[in-house]
Amino acid sequence: MLENLIIIGSGPAAYSAAIYSNNVNPIILRGGYIGANGPGGQLTTTTNVDNYPGFPTGIQGPTLMENMYQHADSYKLRQTMETVTKISKSNGRFYVETDEGSYEAKSVIIATGASARRLNVPGTGENELWQKGISACAVCDGFFFKGKVVCVIGGGDSAMVEAEHLSLIATKVYVIHRRNEFRARPDNVERIGKFHNVEYLTPFVLQSAHGKDHLEYVKLKHSETGELMDLKVDGMFFGIGHDPNTQFLKAELSHILDGNSYIIANERMITEEPGLFACGDVTDQVYRQAVTAAGMGCIAGIEAAKYISTLK
Numbered sequence: 001m002l003e004n005l006i007i008i009g010s011g012p013a014a015y016s017a018a019i020y021s022n023n024v025n026p027i028i029l030r031g032g033y034i035g036a037n038g039p040g041g042q043l044t045t046t047t048n049v050d051n052y053p054g055f056p057t058g059i060q061g062p063t064l065m066e067n068m069y070q071h072a073d074s075y076k077l078r079q080t081m082e083t084v085t086k087i088s089k090s091n092g093r094f095y096v097e098t099d100e101g102s103y104e105a106k107s108v109i110i111a112t113g114a115s116a117r118r119l120n121v122p123g124t125g126e127n128e129l130w131q132k133g134i135s136a137c138a139v140c141d142g143f144f145f146k147g148k149v150v151c152v153i154g155g156g157d158s159a160m161v162e163a164e165h166l167s168l169i170a171t172k173v174y175v176i177h178r179r180n181e182f183r184a185r186p187d188n189v190e191r192i193g194k195f196h197n198v199e200y201l202t203p204f205v206l207q208s209a210h211g212k213d214h215l216e217y218v219k220l221k222h223s224e225t226g227e228l229m230d231l232k233v234d235g236m237f238f239g240i241g242h243d244p245n246t247q248f249l250k251a252e253l254s255h256i257l258d259g260n261s262y263i264i265a266n267e268r269m270i271t272e273e274p275g276l277f278a279c280g281d282v283t284d285q286v287y288r289q290a291v292t293a294a295g296m297g298c299i300a301g302i303e304a305a306k307y308i309s310t311l312k
């Protein structure tokens, strides 16, 4: 069956695109539990979202995503939990392969977001201590560390969110950042830095992770003096940014990616390939907010529906 529009993703960009293009009956490929984020994207791994307009007292990230899912569902749109493995284009048609099958479509909106980055230093690998005290999601794994000592690596807003969440669970939370200046919102750095169990350790770089069956300590290097120090921790969380989820484009459509593997799209969310649109964190290295993703999704949804209406 030839689809009008396939929307890939299930975060704010994807659902906003779906709501605005519901008149062309899109199918939404939400993604499965492969990789760092499951369906719903990064908001499902966060806690209180205090800057999404319309929620003056904040809203929990997973609740916001459930609401968006329900909103798209109210249009009776088709949604599946498939993960896209490849997209190709031939004779003006898009061929989308997933872990469960394949689709043909007139147009595609990519809203696959980004995934939490990990640091590759000795001891942190899959066959070493990864998931044995090392994680990239405090909201998902934090409860394992009740009454324990943990550290968060990073100095941006993600690291602050992780630190705040962990401060409610662990007895001690070290935030280890490679510079003395934080990239995160200054008001949050100040507020969280005052928590009785949060301590900032700067400027330090993670060298390695150690432990027998579970993380026991990390080795840190002072960025200025080069001095090494061992820090006893039961848990370590990476909060060092994100990489766009675009692996499935590399085989056939790598020309729409920039040097950091983000999709290049113009202000109308149009890529170099006619009929292919991108929105949200997969094309945004600057703002990366739920509301900007939703805004871009709106534009992509309107533009895709317009594009389809121009086809014979």
Ligand code: NDP
Pocket (backbone or CB within 6 Å): 051, 119, 153, 154, 155, 156, 157, 158, 159, 161, 177, 178, 179, 182, 183, 184, 239, 240, 241, 242, 286, 287, 288, 289
């Ligand atoms: P950022 O890119 O903002 O921050 C990443 C942090 O990790 C930086 O402090 C960076 O250090 C550090 N880092 C990166 N690579 C390494 C490395 N190899 N070794 C050690 N440290 C490293 O990413 P975030 O995910 O924090 O934020 C992304 C965007 O999302 C931002 O715009 C942010 O504002 C937004 N956001 C907003 C939230 C909110 O509540 N409103 C919550 C979370 C994110 P350095 O500073 O030295 O480069």
